[in-house]
Each structure stands twice: as structure tokens, then as C-alpha cells.
Amino acid sequence: MTIWDRPEPPPHPVPLDRERIVAAAIALADEGGLKAVSLRKVAARLNAGPMRLYGYISTKEELFDLMMDAVQAEILPEEQCDEWREALRVLARRTRQAALRHEWLADLLGGRPALGPNGLAVTEATLAALDGHAGIDTVMRAVETVSAYFIGAIRREITNLRAERATGLSKHDWQRASGPRVTELLATGRFPGLAKVVHDSTDVDAETSFxxxxxxxxxAVDAKLTCPPA
Incomplete structure (x- = not known):
């Protein structure tokens, strides 16, 4: 039985429910990442005894599932998009925006399929936009391919943001600090590809790159969807 199938405990003089618990957990995670979340800390934020939370949630993994599903509500498109490219584009962009608001989301993306109501709604909206464009196996590979791209890109962006905070150096500060070492390496002539990147490539912001x-x-997905089977 999943967390969504299990009923909540009966009313208590001190109000508590899964929605309040999840909101408190998300606030903790937004402040300090997933490592800052525990049932004890959530209970303290709610001025409740830790044992009370076990009537609503059995494990921290269940709490993470609920947190993930709550954020999926932010990702769910406001209206159904019937054009598949735009539907997948909206999914990718809204997932990135949610991860920038809740950086801990990057640590949970790409796991097992979300079985909460909001996660299922996101999946259904995505599949509905692709319905009829190809066989179901091709549709699944299309969704997996696009998801793999944007999850990887989001994780890289969040990792860089965390590194900036940890070191106190922005991307450009780090580049300037690393300049002498990079110049020394390029002068050896052993890295011509890297030299071209350093000297000739255009630096773009994270959103443009994404x-x-x-x-x-x-x-690439469009080419597979429109190419007739061999």
C-alpha cells in the first residue's frame, strides 16, 4: 500500500495532516537541502512530537515521495497542450523552473516513476500530447530521451549553483582564478580542442544553453516520429 492509499489518523487536538507535514519538509529542504529533512526536524518545526508524524508517514522515503509530488503540482501544465513539441518543451522548462525554486528536486529527479496524483497527472499530460504520433514504444523512447536531457542539464546547473555558493566564486570569478593554470596547459599544445573552446567559443548563460x-x-525526436518504420 502506497502513502497515497493509506488513510490519515483521526483528528487530534493539535491540528496536523500530511499537507502541513509536507509543507514543513519542503521549507526545510529549500533552506538546507534534503540532508536538512528528517521526521524529527519536521516535527520540531510543527511543534509536534516526532512520534505523531509516524501516524501519517512511516519513513523519510515516503516523505520525499510526498514532497516530490507536491512540487509536481508546480510542474503540471496549466492547460493541456496538444502539440507534442510544445508539451515536452513546457515539461522541460517547468521542471527546470521548479528545480531552481527547490534545488533539492535535482537530487530526486530520474528515479522510479512518480505514483502520486500530481506525478501521474504530469505523465498523463505528456503521453496525451504524443498519442497518435507513433507506436507506444517509440513514444516512450521519445519521452525518455527528452527527460534524460533536461534532467542531466538541470543537475549540472544546480551543481554549478551549489559550487558557486560553496566557494564564493561565480562562474566568471572561477574562470579568472583558473586562467593562469588553463593558459599554462594550453601552451603545451596537447589540448587543441580545448584551446579552440577557450579562445573561439561563445559563452552563453544557463537558460540559453538549456x-x-x-x-x-x-x-532529433521529431526525426524519429516522422520517419516511417523500415
Whole structure:
């Protein structure tokens, strides 16, 4: 029986329910990441005894499932999009926006399928937009491919944001600090590809990089959806 199938305990003089518990857990995670979340800390934030929470949630993993599903409500499109490219684009962008608001989300993305009501609604909306464009196996590979791209891109972006906070160095500060070492390495002539990147490539912000990569992946998926089977 999943957490969503299990009933909540009867009313108590001190109000408590899963919605309040999840909201408190999300607040803790937003402040200090998933490592800051425990049933004891959530109970303390709610001025409740830790044992009371076990009537609503059995494990920290169940709490993470509920937190994930709560954020899936932020990802769920406001209205159904029937054009598959736009539906997948909206899914990717809204997932990135949610992860920038809740950085801990990057640590939970890509796990087992979400079985909460909001996670199921996101999945259903995505599959509905692709319905009729190809066989179900091709549709699943399309969704997996796009998801793999944006989850990887989001994790990289969040990792860089965390590194900036940990070191106190922005991306450009780090580049300047690393400049002498990079110059020394390039002078050896052993890294011509890297030298071209350093000297000739255009530096773009994270959102531009994300959007460009997403469009390229969608183009590749489009080719598979429109190519007749051999």
C-alpha cells in the first residue's frame, strides 16, 4: 500500500495532516537541502512530537515521495497542450523552473516513476500530447530521451549553483582564478580542442544553453516520429 492509499489518523487536538507535514519538509529542504529533512526536524518545526508524524508517514522515503509530488503540482501544465513539441518543451522548462525554486528536486529527479496524483497527472499530460504520433514504444523512447536531457542539464546547473555558493566564486570569478593554470596547459599544445573552446567559443548563460540543447533534442525526436518504420 502506497502513502497515497493509506488513510490519515483521526483528528487530534493539535491540528496536523500530511499537507502541513509536507509543507514543513519542503521549507526545510529549500533552506538546507534534503540532508536538512528528517521526521524529527519536521516535527520540531510543527511543534509536534516526532512520534505523531509516524501516524501519517512511516519513513523519510515516503516523505520525499510526498514532497516530490507536491512540487509536481508546480510542474503540471496549466492547460493541456496538444502539440507534442510544445508539451515536452513546457515539461522541460517547468521542471527546470521548479528545480531552481527547490534545488533539492535535482537530487530526486530520474528515479522510479512518480505514483502520486500530481506525478501521474504530469505523465498523463505528456503521453496525451504524443498519442497518435507513433507506436507506444517509440513514444516512450521519445519521452525518455527528452527527460534524460533536461534532467542531466538541470543537475549540472544546480551543481554549478551549489559550487558557486560553496566557494564564493561565480562562474566568471572561477574562470579568472583558473586562467593562469588553463593558459599554462594550453601552451603545451596537447589540448587543441580545448584551446579552440577557450579562445573561439561563445559563452552563453544557463537558460540559453538549456533551451538550445532542448531544441536540438526535440529536433532529433521529431526525426524519429516522422520517419516511417523500415
Amino acid at each position: 533551451t538550445t540543447g532542448l531544441d536540438w533534442v526535440l529536433d
